[in-house]
Amino acid sequence: MATSLFYYNDQWGKVQPRILRLQYAITAATTCKPLVSNSASLTTYTAIAAQATIDDYLGTTSEFTIAQFDATAMGADTFGALVQMNGQCKSVVMMVARCYSASDTLVTRQVAGGTLAASTLETAVQVGAFGNIGLKIDFGNTPNFDGLAAGTIDIEIHWIAA
Numbered sequence: 001m002a003t004s005l006f007y008y009n010d011q012w013g014k015v016q017p018r019i020l021r022l023q024y025a026i027t028a029a030t031t032c033k034p035l036v037s038n039s040a041s042l043t044t045y046t047a048i049a050a051q052a053t054i055d056d057y058l059g060t061t062s063e064f065t066i067a068q069f070d071a072t073a074m075g076a077d078t079f080g081a082l083v084q085m086n087g088q089c090k091s092v093v094m095m096v097a098r099c100y101s102a103s104d105t106l107v108t109r110q111v112a113g114g115t116l117a118a119s120t121l122e123t124a125v126q127v128g129a130f131g132n133i134g135l136k137i138d139f140g141n142t143p144n145f146d147g148l149a150a151g152t153i154d155i156e157i158h159w160i161a162a
Helices: 010-015 051-058
Strands: 018-028 031-034 041-044 078-083 089-101 106-112 124-127 133-138 151-161
Touching (some): 051 078, 078 151, 089 124, 089 133, 133 151
Antiparallel strands (some): 078 133, 089 106, 089 151, 124 133
């Protein structure tokens, strides 16, 4: 049985990161689906072709740009996602990403919250101007991430509410 803890100092309640966990099953090379079906994240292994794709999905205007998810940024063995938070996210503290191959090889990446650079292959996470989250993960070629036909992706986003 879990009990709720109310901090005597209200500052702690305002700054304790919440953890959002995104979990995907790898179903074929460069293809995945949420382990628990939902439409709150848009995933990509390749460049996003049009700004309208991002804007329409998030319901915002240029909160994230296609340059942040272009062919260079989404190079080989890279995973990207847009996460609909409907304005609820104020900041991202950090992200921990794990990829498990079907043979149980684990690749882990961790990064502090920051910005998604344009046209840059990187592991990064950012809260957008409208409180949504964008992320890119360069899993590298161990174990050939783009070639995995089975396995799981487990992402923890540590964030502060608005």
